[in-house]
Amino acid sequence: xxxxxxxxxxxxxxxxxxxxxxxxxxxxxxxxxxxxxxxxxxxxxxxxxxxxxxxxxxxxxxxxxxxxxxxxxxxxxxxxxxxxxxxxxxxxxxxxxxxxxxxxxxxxxxxxxxxxxxxxxxxxxxxxxxxxxxxxxxxxxxxxxxxxxxxxxxxxxxxxxxxxxxxxxxxxxxxxxxxxxxxxxxxxxxxxxxxxxxxxxxxxxxxxxxxxxxxxxxxxxxxxxxxxxxxxxxxxxxxxxxxxxxxxxxxxxx
Numbered sequence: 001x002x003x004x005x006x007x008x009x010x011x012x013x014x015x016x017x018x019x020x021x022x023x024x025x026x027x028x029x030x031x032x033x034x035x036x037x038x039x040x041x042x043x044x045x046x047x048x049x050x051x052x053x054x055x056x057x058x059x060x061x062x063x064x065x066x067x068x069x070x071x072x073x074x075x076x077x078x079x080x081x082x083x084x085x086x087x088x089x090x091x092x093x094x095x096x097x098x099x100x101x102x103x104x105x106x107x108x109x110x111x112x113x114x115x116x117x118x119x120x121x122x123x124x125x126x127x128x129x130x131x132x133x134x135x136x137x138x139x140x141x142x143x144x145x146x147x148x149x150x151x152x153x154x155x156x157x158x159x160x161x162x163x164x165x166x167x168x169x170x171x172x173x174x175x176x177x178x179x180x181x182x183x184x185x186x187x188x189x190x191x192x193x194x195x196x197x198x199x200x201x202x203x204x205x206x207x208x209x210x211x212x213x214x215x216x217x218x219x220x221x222x223x224x225x226x227x228x229x230x231x232x233x234x235x236x237x238x239x240x241x242x243x244x245x246x247x248x249x250x251x252x253x254x
Contacts (some may be wrong), residue, residue: 001239002234007079011035011062011123012089014042016194017222023084024226026055026106033075033082035089037061062089063111065118072126084233085127085139087120087166092196094203097155108158116162121169128173128182136181138235141170142225142242143188145252147197150244153203163188167244174242181243185232193219216249244246 008025012018013034022034023046031035031054036043040057047055051180056078060071075082096108097118124139147163167186191197193209197219201210211217226246232240246252 001029003230006083006233007031007033008079008084008086009033009035009075010086010088011120011129012037013046014039017192017225018088019046020042020222020226021088021229022160023049024223024230026050028222028235029231030041030054030084032056033058033078035060035071037063037089062091062115063252064121065114065122068122068126068171070111075152076130079208081134082127082130082137084140084235085123086229086233087124087139087141087170089115089120090142090163090196091115092156092199093157094150094199095155097157099154099155105158111159112162116159117165117169121167121203124169124173128177131182131240132177132180136147136235138233139170139173139182139184140229140232141166141184142188143167143170143186145188145190145246145248146173148188148244148246148254149252155203156200173244178241183235183238184233184238185241185246187225187228187232188244188246188248189220190214190246190251192220193221213251214249215251218249220247220249 008030010022013022014036022032026032033056034043041055057075060083093108096104144163146160151160170184170186201207
């Protein structure tokens with residue numbers, strides 16, 4: 001129960017990686033504020049094992065960056081002190097690349113920029129100011145290996161670019177607020193067993209082809225990412241702040 005007494009906000013907590021993170025944080029003793037867009041039932045399911053008062057669900061449309069202001073205000077009404085924020089929510093659009101039409105291109109860039117960059121960085125702004133005022137806090141940002149090495153398909157160029165952008169924002173926080181006690185970590189998963197990765201595999205030749213190219217021959221379980229995020233949320237290794245942690249089973253090394 002290494003997170004007992006801490007309150008942590010997790011975005012995109014109704015399914016996949018976010019739901020696994022919310023469950024793990026709760027199991028480690030944290031009070032979890034689980035954000036979702038509309039899937040309240042999914043977020044509640046992720047918190048089902050928590051006792052009353054240690055799990056809360058808030059909704060906000062991450063496609064509207066201004067909605068993050070109200071999300072943060074609601075979170076503070078639940079818990080005047082928030083110890084960590086996990087920026088997980090994101091969208092993947094499997095079209096809108098170099099070879100697609102301009103309408104598809106504009107939709108992919110605009111939507112993914114709002115959801116993957118503008119909204120999480122706006123929430124990041126609120127969180128960092130809060131952490132500075134209270135003497136410290138932990139920020140964990142989910143990026144992607146696509147943000148490190150580029151996308152595997154030209155069709156998903158916008159997704160890769162947005163994941164690189166949010167990574168750079170989190171690194172900027174790490175550099176400029178280290179002395180204020182703000183710890184900022186980036187987690188860059190490879191192919192994770194989620195619907196998003198299934199959709200990505202569909203445009204890369206299918207699951208079998210993608211799996212064949214992985215060093216371990218298997219996809220990353222969301223639970224492993226959750227274990228890592230729970231550890232980072234403790235802030236026990238302060239000098240790891242600013243690091244990008246690759247989780248891809250040795251397929252991509254740098």
